[in-house]
Amino acid sequence: MNILMLMLSDNPDTGGMEKHARELSSELARLGHTVTLAAASQHLSDLEPAVKTRALDTGGSRNSPFLLLTVLRLIRANGFDVIHAQGTKAAFVLQRLTPFTRSLMRVATIHGFKSRYPKAAAFHQLIAVSQALATDIAQPGVTVIYNGVSVIPQAPALLPKETERPVWLAVGRLVSVKGFDFLIRTFQYCPGTLLIAGDGPERQRLADLISSTHQSETVKLLGFRSDVPALMAAADGVVISSEREGFSYVCAEALLLGKPVISTDVPIANEILPEKHIFRGEDPKRFAAYLSQDTSTLVAEQAEAQAFAADQLSLSSMASQTLNVYQRAIANLVSIH
Structure with a gap:
């Protein structure tokens, strides 16, 4: 599959959503899929070499005409099978672009609690990263996929001898x-x-x-x-x-x-x-x-x-479940058309 991972965070630091977008992109690329991560330049490092990147100016609001036009041009120029928005900002942008992307499969992952969420009906699949979040979204057809985690055991850090246990x-x-x-x-x-x-x-x-x-x-x-x-x-x-x-x-x-x-x-x-x-x-x-x-x-x-x-909670489990969502959504898209 040819996948666009769209992540519009302007956070200068790396939080959970930024980490997730990079790791999912890399894992899908390792499995042989063509993946383009479109995000702010500070979030385009530490990726599998096969992942393509596109730096975006994410400083504008989700209603910015410039941002909407930039994303639409990116989508139209690259023949993607799947557009996967990471986070509510990217999801709201993709929701606004629905009239121009009806022939493409649209997925969004929501990472945090908000007062307002994108409409599930604008996507072929909406994903939440926890059951509690899915419950709060309170819309039909939300799938829970926990974030995958890659952690390598290390030797214990040295603590001062006087450190009291526990x-x-x-x-x-x-x-x-x-x-x-x-x-x-x-x-x-x-x-x-x-x-x-x-x-x-x-x-x-x-x-x-x-x-x-x-x-x-x-x-x-x-x-x-x-x-x-x-x-x-x-x-x-x-x-x-x-x-x-x-x-x-x-x-x-x-x-x-x-x-x-x-x-x-x-x-x-x-x-x-x-x-x-x-x-x-x-x-x-x-x-x-x-x-x-x-x-x-x-x-x-x-x-x-x-x-x-x-x-x-492994990266492989997260990628496998995400691919299952893509396959189901593509099947639904084909049946509609």
């Missing part, structure tokens, strides 16, 4: 939606050490909170780290404190590396972890009780979740 690791951009302020307040009532890997605009506020709660010895902001698998190997458990997520890569990576996870009520943790390992509420002391459990017991209790991750 060590809990949190990973993510330092923004309010990740709930790190709540996690830091929670850790006042926890044994051990909390490591937070990531950077972002909330760093100084979180540093001040650590200081004001007298936790400088037990809570550490590590900044951006490229060795997250090594940090996970060194940690006893992984904690997710987000207020919302479309799909938690951190949860998937931790399970694939055999680490126990305690999480707030966000996908995919709340879809595959035991119910008693999902925290719902706003009381730091109650959350602390979840983080005070024996981590070896948590590992045993999450054996089924780890097996699910190994089977369903």
Whole structure:
């Protein structure tokens, strides 16, 4: 198949959607399909060599005439079989272009919770990256395909000798939606050490909170780290404190590396972890009780979740399920015409 992967994020950093678009493009290319990834230039690296690229100016709104015309020209000039929009911006652009692309198969993947979603009727298939997200979209015919994850085990990162066990690791951009302020307040009532890997605009506020709660010895902001698998190997458990997520890569990576996870009520943790390992509420002391459990017991209790991750959260599984969606959508398109 000749596939256009359209991703219109203008995010200067690499988040879950940007990572997904690159990895799915590369995996489909490895399987012998012709794939073109059209995205902002900062998101066109770390690809399988066979993936074609097209740099787009994604700074305009989804209603920008220039952007709409650029995408339409790209579609018309390359004989694609499948146009796959990644994210709501790309999906809304493709929805606007429906009158000009009726003979082509249109698919969109939604990655995060929004107040308004594209219309499923504008696509031959709408994909959500979690069951919770599919439920929130609340339109007929939405297929759930979990993001695939590629994680290579690494030797444990070196921690200072005085680091107190258990060590809990949190990973993510330092923004309010990740709930790190709540996690830091929670850790006042926890044994051990909390490591937070990531950077972002909330760093100084979180540093001040650590200081004001007298936790400088037990809570550490590590900044951006490229060795997250090594940090996970060194940690006893992984904690997710987000207020919302479309799909938690951190949860998937931790399970694939055999680490126990305690999480707030966000996908995919709340879809595959035991119910008693999902925290719902706003009381730091109650959350602390979840983080005070024996981590070896948590590992045993999450054996089924780890097996699910190994089977369903691989890149090959994601690509296979996506191709199945393409085939079904193409069959429907042929039957209509």
